[in-house]
Amino acid sequence: MKKNQVEQFFARLREANPAPTTELHYSTPFQLLIAVILSAQATDVGVNKATARLFPVAPTPEIMLALGEEGLIDYIKTIGLFRTKAKNVIATCRMLVEHHGGEVPEDRAALEALPGVGRKTANVVLNTAFGHPTIAVDTHIFRVGNRTGLAPGKTVNEVEQKLLRVTPDEFKKDAHHWLILHGRYVCKARKPECARCVVIDLCAYKGKTV
Numbered sequence: 165m166k167k168n169q170v171e172q173f174f175a176r177l178r179e180a181n182p183a184p185t186t187e188l189h190y191s192t193p194f195q196l197l198i199a200v201i202l203s204a205q206a207t208d209v210g211v212n213k214a215t216a217r218l219f220p221v222a223p224t225p226e227i228m229l230a231l232g233e234e235g236l237i238d239y240i241k242t243i244g245l246f247r248t249k250a251k252n253v254i255a256t257c258r259m260l261v262e263h264h265g266g267e268v269p270e271d272r273a274a275l276e277a278l279p280g281v282g283r284k285t286a287n288v289v290l291n292t293a294f295g296h297p298t299i300a301v302d303t304h305i306f307r308v309g310n311r312t313g314l315a316p317g318k319t320v321n322e323v324e325q326k327l328l329r330v331t332p333d334e335f336k337k338d339a340h341h342w343l344i345l346h347g348r349y350v351c352k353a354r355k356p357e358c359a360r361c362v363v364i365d366l367c368a369y370k371g372k373t374v
Contacts, residue, residue: 165312165313165314165330165366165368167330169366170314170330170331170332171332172363172366173312173314173363173366174331174332174335174339174342175335176362176363177342177343177346177362177363178335178338178342179362180362181341181342181345183338184338184341184342184345185292185341186208186288186292186341187208187212187345188200188203188208188211188212188215189212189215189216190215190219191219191223192223193267193268193289193293193294194223194224194225194260194267194268195215195219195223196268196288196289196292196293197256197268197275197278197281197285197289197293198215198218198228198253198256199211199212199215200285200288200289201249201252201253201256201280201281201285202214202215202240202243202249202253204245204249204280204285205244205245206243206244206245210242210243211243213242214239214240214242214243217239218236218239218240221239222236222239224266225256225257225260225261225266226257226261226266228253228254228257229254229257229258229261231254232254233247233250233251233254234250236250236253236254237250240253248280249280251279252279252280253280255278255279255280256278256279256280256281259277259278259279260278268289268293270290270293270294270296272286272290275289275290283300283321283324284300284301284302284320285300286298287299287300287301287324287340288300288340291337291340292340292341295337296337297333297336297337297339298340299324299327299328299331299336299339299340299343300324300340301320301321301323301324301327302344303347303353304343304344304346304347304348304351305323305327305340305343305344305347306320306323307347307351307353308343308346308347308351309323309326309327309343310323311351311356311367311368311369312351312363312366312367312368312369313367313368313369314327314330315327315330327339327343346363355373356369356371356372356373357373358372358373358374359373359374
């Protein structure tokens with residue numbers, strides 16, 4: 165995709181959704197971090213149902229740590245991989261309390277050192293909680309990057325690096341949210357809804373459904 169096409173691509177997504185954000189419910193950077201950890205291989209809807217009960221009871225790492233793994237499981241057992249996630253969340257809470265004064269660090273290396281936090285999760289937290297121009301590549305963004313020709317790549321990291329290179333600075337802060345929402349609701353995996361796509365003429369996908 166050419167530079168002027170990329171600019172049009174994001175300009176149209178912005179026009180359709182001027183203030184995009186995550187669909188995970190949270191009130192603090194800590195709650196966002198926990199929601200993103202819980203969202204791995206799970207839906208945002210499922211995570212929001214669990215955290216709607218969890219966060220009022222345990223809004224801080226200190227209080228969540230006091231729940232312990234078994235106590236936490238009572239709140240998240242409807243989410244896939246809940247035992248592993250409970251272990252990671254409690255370990256993360258312990259590290260936040262012991263090493264970061266109960267605050268979520270605004271630093272990639274410190275975030276990725278937390279149990280259950282990889283590059284994608286760190287990118288989401290840096291972008292959504294702290295406003296950094298990072299782009300977290302999940303399955304939706306990987307698909308959109310490849311299918312449209314915006315940022316083709318064989319690996320998640322390759323797509324991320326290409327997106328960071330080609331995305332104009334004015335769009336970088338919100339690019340993650342525009343792309344994930346576009347992939348979730350329009351450029352779907354099995355049946356992309358090309359008829360209502362605002363960037364259809366810029367897209368390189370040969371299997372368009374129009």
